[in-house]
Amino acid sequence: MAEIQIEEASGNREYWLNRPYLSEQVRGLLDRSSVFLVPQEGFRGQDMQVFPVGTEGFFQHLRDSLPSDASVEIAIDDDQYKELALHSTLLIIGGALVTLYFFPVLVEVTSEYIKQRLLSEDEQNATLVRWEVTVVDGERTRKLTYEGPPNDLSKKLLDAISQSPSDIPINPTHPLIEEATDDAGLS
């Protein structure tokens, strides 16, 4: 049974642009992108940023498959890139942040990637997928978390974003953003 959660997100675009472990070069790349992958921070208390195993292939798939006007990036410097292997049959896809405009095509391309990765019908039936995607719509940021069968992902996410109530208050500024902004002298 597929589950989907929508919440007003704390990890908005500025949050990621101001992460202290990013170089200025990567910040610039992220700032110009329409879609970027985001790491998991502080897994099991570790002071490192990690991406789910297989993110390398997912990132290349997005670069190859998304329209040419959708610039795709990843919120980490090359030499800091690490993957976390949990070895469970739950297939965790790298979290993404995307503008509302590119959200539908990102969902379709991600769904296609999962189908290619889980080739057999048995594998598709036996595997659950988890994917977090943060959608930026002007000042508003929503995080959608999907966990369920691979085949339901596309429809559930597209339905969810269209049904998401519009009166949810915009998330107040995250304290970490203020902190990072101050540190960077950007405020």
Added chain:
Amino acid sequence: MRDLVKISRDLSSPSLQTDYDPILADLSLHKTNAVRAGDEAEAKRIWCIEHAAEVQQLYHQAYRFLQASQFYDAWRKLEQVELGLNRLRRHDTEHWSSFYLNFIDSKTKAIQGLYPYKIFMSPEFVELQKKCNICERPISIRNPCGHKVGEIYNGEYCFRIVTDFEVVGMAFVESPVQKYSVAFMADPKTGGMVDQYNYSTVKYLYDRWPSPYHDWQVEWTKSLHPKHLFGTLRRNEKCPCDSGKKYKNCCMNLNGIIRPHAVFDFKYPINPSLQRVELSY
């Protein structure tokens, strides 16, 4: 060196007597020749045949381990069969039926389902550095080598080699990626592995399975099992039906214990002396 037609004919009628070492050696030579000739498509086609031969060989090894009651060894071979089939699936549809890969796929899953293993150890680690097995280049997220995991290049399957990693945890899971990581007990004196599992359902099968290509089916149902099979049952103990409830709140007032029940359908005659079912708990 035998030609590919002869090799394909051998793989189309596999048996426990099939000798895979010369087959694999010949295939390796054919593949080397194709690579030298720059024929990428032919090298890939030979990889598919080679991989199918390896899957058959692993399946036969699993069968032999079952016959020798080496259940965990058989389990590990079956996992390798499963992984081999998964690698092959995206590249080869031509030989799936003729090389009995559909049959092997179906029997592998069915045998795995008979095993009593439920809890597995799952390592959690951070992969700090990886390289490509095709070009040996370290993986760089923004400057990829261009070789995609799962594709075939020069007759070789592409994967990543983890060259540096850090273990961050170990979890107990019910659905592992690596099926070999079965949780076993340890002998408190020697620290050696103790196999605490009951393999009666697997034994029931292999006592009645004369070759790895004799067909059978299994259907899982639930049925009442006599209570005396479960020893002394106390009201407040966990119910042996594995519901997680106390016995008094579960099967105590039933005429038996509800347990999974495997119904075998052998597609060939079996020895009447083996038709009696013996299951111990």
